[in-house]
Amino acid sequence: xxxxxxxxxxxxPGWVGPLIVLAAVLTTxxxxxxxxxxxxxxxxxxxxxxxxxxxxxxxxxxxxxPIARLGPIGPTWSGxxxxxxxVARLMAFSLAIGLVYLTTAVDDLLADLARRGxxxxxxxxxxxxxxxxxxxxxxxxxxxxxxRSRGMDTEGPIWRRARGVLPLxxxxxxxxxxxxxxxxxxxxxxxxxxxxxxxxLRVPADPASHRVTRWAAILAIAVIVLARAxxxxx
Amino acid sequence: MNxxxxxxxxxxxxxxxxxxxxxxxxxxxxxxxxxxIIGQNxxxxxxxxxxxxxxxRPGSGRVLLDGHDIHSVHVAALAARVGLAFQNPDRQLFAGxxxxxxxxxxxxxxxxxxxxxxxxxxxxxxxxxxxxxxxNPYDLGLSRRKLLALASVLAMRTPVLVLDEPTTGQxxxxxxxxxxxxxxxAQEGRTVIAISHDMxxxxxxFGRVVVMRAGxxxxxxxxxxxxxxxxxxxxxxxxLEPPLPxxxxxxxxxxxxxxxxxxxxxxxxxAGEGRGRPPGRAGNE
Amino acid sequence: MAxxxxxxxxxxxxxSAAALSDVSLRxxxxxxxxVTGANxxxxxxxxxxxxxxxxxxxxxxLDGSVRIDxxxxxxxxxxxxxxxCGLLFQNAATQLSNTTATVFEEIAFGPCNLGLAIxxxxxxxxxxxxxxxxxxxxxxxxxxxxxGQGQLVALASVLALRPAYLVLDEPTSELxxxxxxxxxxxxxxxxxxxxxxxxxxxHKTDVLARIADEVLVLENGAxxxxxxxxxxxxxxxxxLGVEPPARVLLEGEVRAAGIEWTPRLAEALA
Numbered sequence: 001x002x003x004x005x006x007x008x009x010x011x012x013p014g015w016v017g018p019l020i021v022l023a024a025v026l027t028t029x030x031x032x033x034x035x036x037x038x039x040x041x042x043x044x045x046x047x048x049x050x051x052x053x054x055x056x057x058x059x060x061x062x063x064x065x066p067i068a069r070l071g072p073i074g075p076t077w078s079g080x081x082x083x084x085x086x087v088a089r090l091m092a093f094s095l096a097i098g099l100v101y102l103t104t105a106v107d108d109l110l111a112d113l114a115r116r117g118x119x120x121x122x123x124x125x126x127x128x129x130x131x132x133x134x135x136x137x138x139x140x141x142x143x144x145x146x147x148r149s150r151g152m153d154t155e156g157p158i159w160r161r162a163r164g165v166l167p168l169x170x171x172x173x174x175x176x177x178x179x180x181x182x183x184x185x186x187x188x189x190x191x192x193x194x195x196x197x198x199x200x201l202r203v204p205a206d207p208a209s210h211r212v213t214r215w216a217a218i219l220a221i222a223v224i225v226l227a228r229a230x231x232x233x234x
Numbered sequence: 235m236n237x238x239x240x241x242x243x244x245x246x247x248x249x250x251x252x253x254x255x256x257x258x259x260x261x262x263x264x265x266x267x268x269x270x271i272i273g274q275n276x277x278x279x280x281x282x283x284x285x286x287x288x289x290x291r292p293g294s295g296r297v298l299l300d301g302h303d304i305h306s307v308h309v310a311a312l313a314a315r316v317g318l319a320f321q322n323p324d325r326q327l328f329a330g331x332x333x334x335x336x337x338x339x340x341x342x343x344x345x346x347x348x349x350x351x352x353x354x355x356x357x358x359x360x361x362x363x364x365x366x367x368x369x370n371p372y373d374l375g376l377s378r379r380k381l382l383a384l385a386s387v388l389a390m391r392t393p394v395l396v397l398d399e400p401t402t403g404q405x406x407x408x409x410x411x412x413x414x415x416x417x418x419x420a421q422e423g424r425t426v427i428a429i430s431h432d433m434x435x436x437x438x439x440f441g442r443v444v445v446m447r448a449g450x451x452x453x454x455x456x457x458x459x460x461x462x463x464x465x466x467x468x469x470x471x472x473x474l475e476p477p478l479p480x481x482x483x484x485x486x487x488x489x490x491x492x493x494x495x496x497x498x499x500x501x502x503x504x505a506g507e508g509r510g511r512p513p514g515r516a517g518n519e
Numbered sequence: 520m521a522x523x524x525x526x527x528x529x530x531x532x533x534x535s536a537a538a539l540s541d542v543s544l545r546x547x548x549x550x551x552x553x554v555t556g557a558n559x560x561x562x563x564x565x566x567x568x569x570x571x572x573x574x575x576x577x578x579x580x581l582d583g584s585v586r587i588d589x590x591x592x593x594x595x596x597x598x599x600x601x602x603x604c605g606l607l608f609q610n611a612a613t614q615l616s617n618t619t620a621t622v623f624e625e626i627a628f629g630p631c632n633l634g635l636a637i638x639x640x641x642x643x644x645x646x647x648x649x650x651x652x653x654x655x656x657x658x659x660x661x662x663x664x665x666x667g668q669g670q671l672v673a674l675a676s677v678l679a680l681r682p683a684y685l686v687l688d689e690p691t692s693e694l695x696x697x698x699x700x701x702x703x704x705x706x707x708x709x710x711x712x713x714x715x716x717x718x719x720x721x722h723k724t725d726v727l728a729r730i731a732d733e734v735l736v737l738e739n740g741a742x743x744x745x746x747x748x749x750x751x752x753x754x755x756x757x758x759l760g761v762e763p764p765a766r767v768l769l770e771g772e773v774r775a776a777g778i779e780w781t782p783r784l785a786e787a788l789a
Binding site for chain 1: 567570572576577596597598600601602605606608610613614616617618624627628629630631632633634635636637640676677680
């Protein structure tokens, strides 16, 4: 479903794609009670949104319909229009991806991959990558605390804070590296490299309605992509 | 060196997504006191000491140094007065050489030149790493990386020294180094506050023991008072056991003998010495 | 039946000096061999060699012979080694797979890797939970356990592969006193119930004094002292950078003060 939304957001021309997708994402999120999570993602994207609007407003190449004159450069209507469209696409895209994160239980995703015969190494990589986010955040917090305790300035002016990059990034990298070897050995000690198929403990429920929706989404992706490729759209 | 009086007034702290970690803690730590905080993991010890240099700000209550509330003082400024050494060295080591790692703290405090070199050399000497000044920190084993992290805080020469589980993972030699660091800081009149799970270290190296349980101060007193038989039920409620000399002393009816030295002093000696000292005096000075 | 090391010398890949030199050791089923020594004396290396991970997984150069039930570890694949000799590290956090939602599934990770029938997996998981005494933890999230509980889950995870031998590298070093007691009690019960041979590396000699049948003390990669648990009272222990058990230490200090160590004192200890 998310894949459909992402493809639609980019492949459908003009306003149609992004707006349909935004509407779909927001309805789904409302139904799943995840609107708050999406609000957080929007907030995080706001600096990017601002800069896209500004750049297009003033610097869209070939735009010749000024809103006002301000010396050599000026805001243009087509710039504003194109900027808003780009933002709509960006938001549709990132909110659709965000919704996947907010609604998918990682263990169900992993169990489903295993059921579909995806190799155990690939599944482990997906699981470990997802797990890495919270553990890296926790580790980063401890590093910041330790370096601040050693007098590193994180509250002063920006030029002084900039000196903290190495002391903060260094332990993140070294810490991860020292852990890799231990993790590798721990996995081997648990027969990770045994040949043959893994036993599956969980079989996620997959009702007919879900299957129909999934196939419809795949079909829609194919149609959009083919249409776009054959030049019938946009 | 101006060693500050530390006061915590009814400090409570709650993590955004968790239960209250510190509840209504009031403590007054005089300049030059040596205090060890003991208690189960999760009892609030680490959360509490993070308030001493402003890493955490109390949800309610106040933290004062020499009578001044520190709520608006930057951590970078407080770090010059309160040095905090963390448990996990791999959350702070970043330099390519042991010596530059140790120099990082004092440099942040504005120390340069010969003074900086002298401090680095002295701190490395204190933890037994003088021969490793040019080594890459990650070429040292974990226990020596821990001592390096300790040296990096010692070199800041702060009037207050806070150590989070300094003896964990150390062998007998490493523990002896840590004991010497505590003793010499105390001798210089600095305040030392440590978190520990090592009851022998707690009883022998500190003048005051604070027991934490579920975010609150459960007991607070001298080692002799905290490890006296009367306090055992409270200790055990906090999942702690008294050190062995205290158990033996109580078994023999000699009063509170938290350390081997106190027990020896209380036992009838070869030449009649020993009985002279009243039971209940700890040999921790 | 035994793990036998004879004349073992091991050098890490890229290292100039050997981390272990001329170590011989025999571990029989049902026995607990305690190993202690100063930091960087070769304890962790010995664990890796015993479990066959060195040199099989991490490389390096091994001389001498390491046999598990008569088979050289260098001739076995890592997953075969895992079923003969389990290995537990200091830090529970790095050894859990981090890809499971419950303790039950975490413990099932190893048996599932072996592709066992689901009934067999479930039976082994319950067995491991029971041996370690953590059945109530089965539905919990492994990421939200205390340090001691996490270490017990890691222990059960290794046990679920039903190894005949277990190598435990400082399993209590990151734990508080309550966690240490919890793990030490689980280990003592496990040795009796499973009949597994156990090598236990520990700084906390009090734990060794309680459950070890034999003790080895390492120094610079070689065996400096060995024998029954009485080795822990050897006066050379201090020179080797090892803190003796609390009661040995206390007896020493009392005697050093010229006071007789009377039966009354020994009784008060118990």
